[in-house]
Amino acid sequence: MKRYLLIFAGMAIPLLLLAGCMVGPKYAKPTAPLAPDFKEATDWKEGDGWKKAQPNDRPLRGKWWELYGDAKLNELEEEVNPSNQTLKIAEANFRQARTAIRFNRAAEAPTIGTSPSITSLRASANQPYFPSSLANNGSGEFTLPLDLSYEIDLWGRVRRTVTAAREEAQASDADLETARLSLHAELAVDYFEVRSADAQEQLLNDTVAAYRKALDLTQNRYKGGAAPRSDVAQAQTQLDAARVQATDIMVQRAEYEHAVAILIGKPPAAFSLPPVPLNVQPPQLPSVPVSLPAQLLERRPDIAAAERRMAAANEQIGIAQTAYYPTINLAAAAGLEGSSLLNWFNWPSRFWAVGAGASETLFDGGRRRATTESASAGYDASVANYRQTVLTSFQQVEDNLVVLRVLNTESVQQHETTASSEDSLRLFQNRYSGGVDTYLQVVTSQTTALANERNDIDLMRRRLEANVLLIKAIGGGWDISVLPKL
DSSP states (O other), rough: OHHHHHHHHHHHHHHHTTTTTTOOOOOHHHHHOOOOSOGGGOOTTTTSEEEEEOTOOOOOOOOOGHHHHHHHHHHTTHHHHHHHHHHHHHHHHHHHHHHHHHHHGGGGGGGGOOOOOOEEEEEOOSSOOOGGGGGGGGGEEEEEEEEEEEOSSSSSSHHHHHHHHHHHHHHHHHHHHHHHHHHHHHHHHHHHHHHHHHHHOOOOHHHHHHHHHHHHHHHHHTTTTTTTHHHHHHHHHHHHHHHHHHHHHHHHHHHHHHHHHHTTTTOOGGGOOOOOOOOOOSSSOOEEEEOOHHHHHHTTTTHHHHHHHHHHHHHHHHHHHGGSSSSSEEEEEEEESSSSSTTSSSSSEEEEEEEHHHHSSSSSSHHHHHHHHHHHHHHHHHHHHHHHHHHHHHHHHHHHHHHHHHHHHHHHHHHHHHHHHHHHHHHHHHHHHHTTOOOHHHHHHEEEHHHHHHHHHHHHHHHHHHHHHHHHHTTTOOOOGGGGOO
């Protein structure tokens, strides 16, 4: 037996030394379209809601929503991670991808199994070509085998499969972070929508109260003969229109409140957000440090996911190419085999076998070539997807930079316009009370003032949302270094 073991070792050692060979392309990260700086960076000025990142700037980390200083927003954001069902799906997908690593890594070790059996057999004396003199009353067979099978990974198929599974798991983890970032940003946007609706509702309720007083004034002037009936009709129409707008804004608020409830994992009926109007003139928006485009590649989880899947697609090419080479397997079997329980475990009942085998496909009608070409096409698609993801990320950053810059200027202009329209309204109200102007002038001024006041609120909402979306566009403080090594 010792001689056979030496023969087996003599076959196995060269094969194991060859196991370091790998066929297929070595992965090299493709280039991505880059610009030296963001286009909007040249137009930056203080107060836009962002700034150019400096080496001494602390990057956003973790709970970026705390920048807004809203205790209720902070409370709601804390409920996303443990309660949001979409996030739980992404987390489960990551765990599933991680187990695929262990599944594929198992092929790096031999497979050992056993299949004990106890059988009793009596051969028929009447079977064809069987001498009846050899027939007996039956025999027993007691077997306790131990089988070993091991594929020598000469060409790297197993190793590439494990690597591809690891890279896919890292991509799945990046998907989880992308989902987490998106959900937190969506909650912040919906929250500011609710607060904007609260401010609109408060404005419209105050407007309804003011228009009611104006209606009382016109009715009194009509009764005193100082105003025509048309003034009363105009005042009534203006009041009714304001009431309609005040009622309609409740639909918008309810929809966003329901959206917030779903994001924190609650049914809308079990959640209520007390009204708190958005401050139209809050302190300066949080300044978001924006780095160079090249650094953005390391700070977006969706870019990291696309890059990891590109690496996994490269491994698939190598896996496909290994099919052109022979598969080498080592096999061994040992155990005990007896004719009865009395001699089953005796030393003479032992048996063993050991050997190596190779298999090679000589002709497959082009199947391997098609598989390799398919893997190459998949890799090319993943490269294009990676580059498109990079371009989309640049677009998102540029979009929100320009929105913040323009809205900052527009907001200043709107404040001035609103103040002018309110002064104009007071002037025409006084002139109407003094009998100098008709009520049509008052109605026109009321409509203009209300529209400008609503624009003020809407601009503040849009600035806050663009600020949130800029944080999302730069990765929310995520960094590629947190990807699990697996």
